[in-house]
Amino acid sequence: MPALVSKSLRDHRRSLIRWTIGIGAFFTLYLSFYPNISQNQELYGEAALKKFPGAMRDLMGGLEGFTTGVGYLHGVVYQLFGPMLFVVCAAVLGNQAIARPEESGTLELTVTLPIDRRRLVAERFAALALGLLGVAVATFLLAWGLSAAVGTGVAVDRILAAHTGVFLLGLFFGALSLAVGAAAGRRGPAMAVVGVVAVGGYIVETMGRNVDAVSWLRWVSPFHYYLDGRPLYQGFPVGDYVVLAGAAVVLLVVAILAFDRRDIGV
């Protein structure tokens, strides 16, 4: 493994473990509610959820079939909170690649090593992708186990499809924070951009579905390429996932080009 990749992974080991535990705890907590909800149809059924305002239901991804296994898993875990946890985790990792070490001053010695600047960014991105993959694999295994344990009845390949989407979404936002950090050298702008794109993208994709004026914007929302294919119901939306992965690669190229032409630590 290239030196910078293994070094970054070693440096972020603790933070990766913490994220895995945090996301795992979220999955455990929410999936443990499922038996209770599936047994109380009258409380959580379609009719009950109809009481929520339409816009709010849109924002929660529709909340259809909430008492079924797949509906619950989709609505509670894979619609909003699961992806958002991955997005934040990835954005933090993305900042640790360039912006944070630049702010703290440790990047100065790193760029004077006999490593090409472009390779430096690429290797830090590889570490980000591997770290995020580690969190995704661990939490997938947990989600699969829990889903079977509480009897959601969702097939494992569908969970894998949804989890892959969450991973790719995270990878996209990680690359976004890496790119902004590589261009600006500071964490603030990277977090701001990630925040705006994530929140804006999510709102556009969910509420925009029923608002003609903004529905065209859904095409630029990263969430569109995860949510629109409904992976828990329909399996891998391959084309959409390729778009997400491709966008992450484009952002990596942007990061490399921006970092390669810049003064460090000024």
Add this chain to the structure above:
Amino acid sequence: MTAVVRTEGLTKFYGRRRGLEDLDLEIRPGEVFGYLGPNGAGKTTTIRLLLDVIRPTRGRMSVLGSDPRDPAVRGRIGYLPGELALEGREKAGEYLAFLAGVRGGVSRDRIAALAERLEADLSVPMGKLSKGNKQKVGLIQAFMHEPEFLILDEPTGGLDPLVQHEFLAMVREVRAAGRTVLMSSHVLAEVEDVADRVGIVRQGRLVAVEDVAALREKAVRRVEFHFDAPVPREEFEDLPGVRDLRVEGANLSCTIDGRPDALIKAAARFTVVHLVSAEPDLEEIFLTYYSEENEEEARHARAGVQEPA
């Protein structure tokens, strides 16, 4: 032999702020070059340019015969940053092993030997190291791979006198091995014992480059002679290099500028009981450059007014 560093018109502006302007500098193989100047003079700016941390606004440079953008060249350099940042739970030893690996490998024994020499504890998490102990780790990483060219930005900052002494010994060994050193400092005293030449930079401009030996020769030194009987003043007047002459009975004091030869020969005609010669004060010369530069600055400013905008 080709120069280790050669810059032509090297200039760096941070936005509109001047960091360095029109630097023409040559550092020769095997020499220790002291790079001196007050705060904000442009020392760190120069060094960061040489390592491709920042990019020049204009001008040209070559380091070890190539462009410092070439990663391979950077592998032949040892660099101690002026503001060394070491942090986190990582142990200094692990970090050094990582740096060594990237630079093509350094034996554990070599790192251990350097650590022992500088009395650095490599088992402490870096975030918990004191300033001086961080500096030691910085020195170890700069020296450990025996680079052809060492660039040290204020290397003695935070070091206690014993460690400073050891560090200077390390620099001398590097020079004895025919390798090259560029080290920056605020004061001449810190580098004069090891440097072959010094460059003095001020307000972004190189004001002077001097041979330390020549500087020493030029240096003003105070000399006092005590004779066994009063001496005639005329015998010592108008000797080359002798200034501020004072003769009071059997005591003579003066300052000499350059070689003391003529004075010694004149004094030898009488019986010398006691001789006092103070170390040449290079610092004084150094400060002269600073004040001379003030005048030059004023001249630049006047020239600037005449130029059409």
